Amino acid sequence: MTDRTRRGEPIWIELCTPDPERACAFYAELLGWTIREERLGRTMYRMCSLDGRDVAGISDAGALHDGRAQGWITYFGVDDVASSSELAVGLGGEILTPPRYLPDAGLGAVVMDPLGAAFGLYHGDARPGIEAVNTAGALCWNELQTADTAFALRFYAELFGIVAEHRLSATARPYMVLLAEGVPIAGILELEDNDLAPLPAAWITYLGVTDLRATVERVPALGGKVGIGPIQSPYGMLQLIRDAAGHTVCLIQLTGELLEPARSDATEVAR
Numbered sequence: 001m002t003d004r005t006r007r008g009e010p011i012w013i014e015l016c017t018p019d020p021e022r023a024c025a026f027y028a029e030l031l032g033w034t035i036r037e038e039r040l041g042r043t044m045y046r047m048c049s050l051d052g053r054d055v056a057g058i059s060d061a062g063a064l065h066d067g068r069a070q071g072w073i074t075y076f077g078v079d080d081v082a083s084s085s086e087l088a089v090g091l092g093g094e095i096l097t098p099p100r101y102l103p104d105a106g107l108g109a110v111v112m113d114p115l116g117a118a119f120g121l122y123h124g125d126a127r128p129g130i131e132a133v134n135t136a137g138a139l140c141w142n143e144l145q146t147a148d149t150a151f152a153l154r155f156y157a158e159l160f161g162i163v164a165e166h167r168l169s170a171t172a173r174p175y176m177v178l179l180a181e182g183v184p185i186a187g188i189l190e191l192e193d194n195d196l197a198p199l200p201a202a203w204i205t206y207l208g209v210t211d212l213r214a215t216v217e218r219v220p221a222l223g224g225k226v227g228i229g230p231i232q233s234p235y236g237m238l239q240l241i242r243d244a245a246g247h248t249v250c251l252i253q254l255t256g257e258l259l260e261p262a263r264s265d266a267t268e269v270a271r
Contacts, residue, residue, distance in 0.1 A: 006180040008160025010142045011129030012075035012122055013205050016061040016110075019245045020046055023058050026222050026244035030215065031137040031207065040102055053131035055138045068096040069110045071247045072205040074142045074186070075120030076160065077129065081107045084121050084159065088113070091155050113155055115146050115201035134208065140252055141206035141235075142186040149176060149190045152201070156188075164188075204240075204250050212237045212253035 017023045024035045024046055033048040033055070046058040061070045078084040081099045089095060092114035099109040099121075106124035113119065122129070132138040146152045153164055153176060162185070165177040176188040209215040212230060216239050219226055223244030230239045238252040 006183065006185070007078060008156070008162050008178070008180045009077050009183075009185050010074050010139070011077040011124065012057070012120070013055075013130065013139055013142075014057040014059055014073045014075065014120065015243075015245075015247060016059050016069045016071060016073055017245045017247060018061050018070070020058050020060050022223065023243060023245040023247070024048075026224060027056075027058075029222055030218060030224075031209070033137060038104075040105075041100075050132060050135075050137045053138075054127075055130060055132050069112075069118045071118070071202065072249055073110060073118055073120050074203045074205060075108065075122040075129075078121050078123055078160075081109050081121045081123050085109045085111060088121075088159055091158055093155070113152065113201070115148060115152055115155075117144055117146065117152075117201040117203050119203050134254060136208045136210045138208055139205065140208045140254055141250075143204045143206065143250070144186065144188045144201065145191050145204055146188065146201035147191045148201075149174060149188050152188055202248070204248065206238070206250045206252050208254050209251050210253070212239055212251060215251055216241065 015023055027033050027048065028035055033050060036047050036049070038045045038047050043060060047054055048056040048058060085095055085099055088111045094112045095109065096112050096118060097110035099107055101107050105127040106122060108120060108122045110118060110120050130139055134140055144152055156162060156178065157164065160180065162178050162180050165179060167175045167177060174190045177184050178186045178188065216226055219241050225242040227240035227242060227248065230237045236253045236255040238250055240248060240250050242248055
């Protein structure tokens with residue numbers, strides 16, 4: 001990530017699960033993560049790293065978030081977690097985990113948008129955020145999948161002050177790329193009622209792999225399930241899977257960099 005966090009930029013990913021031990025074993029074997037346990041207040045947090053760089057966290061959903069948030073959570077950077085949480089509520093969202101100080105890290109909260117997708121807000125002090133992107137085993141992209149893209153766009157545009165660029169997805173679906181200061185930070189994909197992806201709405205985490213086919217072939221033996229895909233995208237082949245704890249994640253074999261700056265035909269969202 002850059003030295004300066006843009007407002008609304010994804011800066012951390014966390015798997016909230018009722019079975020953290022199973023999840024740790026799955027991702028350590030599949031992606032080569034090194035897992036270390038850290039005390040986070042009264043709970044234990046599993047920090048996941050590649051070559052000494054922190055790339056994700058795994059938490060006990062019941063202990064850290066009272067069981068209200070589960071699955072992969074994308075945390076977006078903000079200057080003021082408390083005021084951003086209040087703004088999210090004013091826009092129709094709901095606070096799942098109130099703002100709290102995380103020792104040796106920063107201030108964080110988990111919110112659910114009006115469509116049912118959970119996400120985090122974070123301001124790092126001692127720990128600014130993720131330390132590697134666009135590489136095998138690390139974050140490559142974040143995507144909101146929802147049947148009401150227009151409503152979702154208004155919510156996140158007002159919350160983070162971002163703009164949108166309209167494109168088509170790899171399956172010719174309407175797709176919007178969200179930009180902060182002209183830099184792509186996330187996407188919004190329009191779902192149809194017959195889709196097998198999480199409904200009514202969910203943020204999907206994309207993790208990079210070196211060989212998609214070989215990695216996906218290992219998923220069932222590790223206790224996971226293979227989902228939609230493979231799909232050819234402009235940035236590489238991708239595949240949805242469910243991990244051994246039952247949470248959806250997308251694997252992608254990158255041929256480019258999804259999180260690099262790009263400026264073309266961005267239009268500011270009306271507020």
